[in-house]
Amino acid sequence: MMSGTELARAIVDQAAHRAADYEKHTGRKPCLATVIVGDDPASVTYVRMKRNRCHRAGLDSRLVSLPEETTTEQLVAAITELSNDPEVHGILLQHPVPKHVDERAAFEAIAPDKDVDGVTMHSFAQMSFGEAGFTSCTPGGIMRLLDAYDVDPRGKHAVVIGRSPILGKPVAMLLLARDATVTICHSKTENLPDVVRTADIVVAAVGKPEFVRGDWIKPGAVVIDAGYNEGNVGDVAFDEAVGKASLITPVPGGVGPTTIAVLLEQTVDSAQRQLAAL
Amino acid sequence: MMSGTELARAIVDQAAHRAADYEKHTGRKPCLATVIVGDDPASVTYVRMKRNRCHRAGLDSRLVSLPEETTTEQLVAAITELSNDPEVHGILLQHPVPKHVDERAAFEAIAPDKDVDGVTMHSFAQMSFGEAGFTSCTPGGIMRLLDAYDVDPRGKHAVVIGRSPILGKPVAMLLLARDATVTICHSKTENLPDVVRTADIVVAAVGKPEFVRGDWIKPGAVVIDAGYNEGNVGDVAFDEAVGKASLITPVPGGVGPTTIAVLLEQTVDSAQRQLAAL
Known part of the structure; x- marks a missing residue:
């Protein structure tokens, strides 16, 4: 794979x-x-x-x-x-x-037509409403990973941990657009481990090293670690989770590289669109 | 009350x-x-x-x-x-x-500065990012109802059934901004009744008469019926749910009137802002 x-x-x-x-x-x-x-x-x-x-x-x-x-x-x-x-x-x-x-x-x-990093309110609304436009790069990279791994979010329960404007919220909206049932969790969520245990797809976007433990992962779940903390450590305790998940992205070498790839791709998209508009 | x-x-x-x-x-x-x-x-x-x-x-x-x-x-x-x-x-x-x-x-x-019905992508992004702006009227009315009933969404699990751009999605974002853990469900959601059974707050925004049944409601949950179907019927089977919920909004006389009230309020807000900007 x-x-x-x-x-x-x-x-x-x-x-x-x-x-x-x-x-x-x-x-x-x-x-x-x-x-x-x-x-x-x-x-x-x-x-x-x-x-x-x-x-x-x-x-x-x-x-x-x-x-x-x-x-x-x-x-x-x-x-x-x-x-x-x-x-x-x-x-x-x-x-x-x-x-x-x-x-x-x-x-x-x-x-908006140069927002290749997908950070403006305009891009967020486009992602949310399924309109053509730029995606936030990390969420865009995550969706590309799911596609590459043949994970179809449709009907699945996706739990996103984190609600930042350029990661948690947009990835939730992109998963929703692909017909996942989406739960957005954050620092005020009660019984977070129990919520995560119901997830078919977990997206960890907290920014805390090894925050998500192995026993939070439902056997067979897909785990996307979008964290990148000091010392090249993700948001998921990889060694604990790897035996439970059907698929887990490592840090480094998982979500990170796809983020930059989407940034470059969208820059080329923008140049070509500008040309087409002339 | x-x-x-x-x-x-x-x-x-x-x-x-x-x-x-x-x-x-x-x-x-x-x-x-x-x-x-x-x-x-x-x-x-x-x-x-x-x-x-x-x-x-x-x-x-x-x-x-x-x-x-x-x-x-x-x-x-x-x-x-x-x-x-x-x-x-x-x-x-x-x-x-x-x-x-x-x-x-x-x-x-x-x-955007006349969007008193809260339907533009700009208003949606403002609601999503906690920026000042107009709310979609029904979601705004729902938040006012929760406040009037002293229901603090913080830490609670809110399940929104429906993902339309002017109801399901914005009410999810407003609940998230008030620190609820938010799950967005829709026609592709698997085991919907089970998901709804985990909710402390249910927002029904499906547009199907009496779609949400009484046995989907966790005892003590708050049920907001944002449906309005032919024959003055909501999205929730009221007679079944009323005994389970700690609080339930009827149709008619629940969410509907607050929707128009928020529309009028935001029109006055807009007039006053325009004046202040002169």
């Missing part, structure tokens, strides 16, 4: 092929602009990794690196400039931004 | 008071524009009822009645005109529109 890394490679290979096509027709490469505020080491690493992947796949990348003390207004202005720049096809604002910045306002400055 | 009708009256009384204030300051009344396409008798009745409620509460209403054969483009144009008209504070497109019309496109022609 295909690993997350292999699936991601297949997605990126296709995107690279289409990027080359795009370049042949236009003389330009699809371009992803990445905005980072401050110098959090993990964020700097992520951004570097994403840019490297862009280049290897034949995409251009533009880096906008802003100081820690950037205000919401300054960040919104920088993103708006990218939204209006015809040479930019996709915009990624690296999460998290410093606490004094209104992240939602910054996300909303991304033009 | 307050009935839905009494709660609705209290909401409308307050809205009427604020509408009178608005008129005193501006010489104009808050104005709701209602758009109806075709002459479906139930829709005509709803629209007449909503307009009557407007007038009784001291709001203006404007009726745009379009023939059955109206195209999507014509409907979008009519709604866009209302969106751009400074004398209109709220816009309601009566659901459903004829099958040949793209209802989503029509909804999206409503300016």
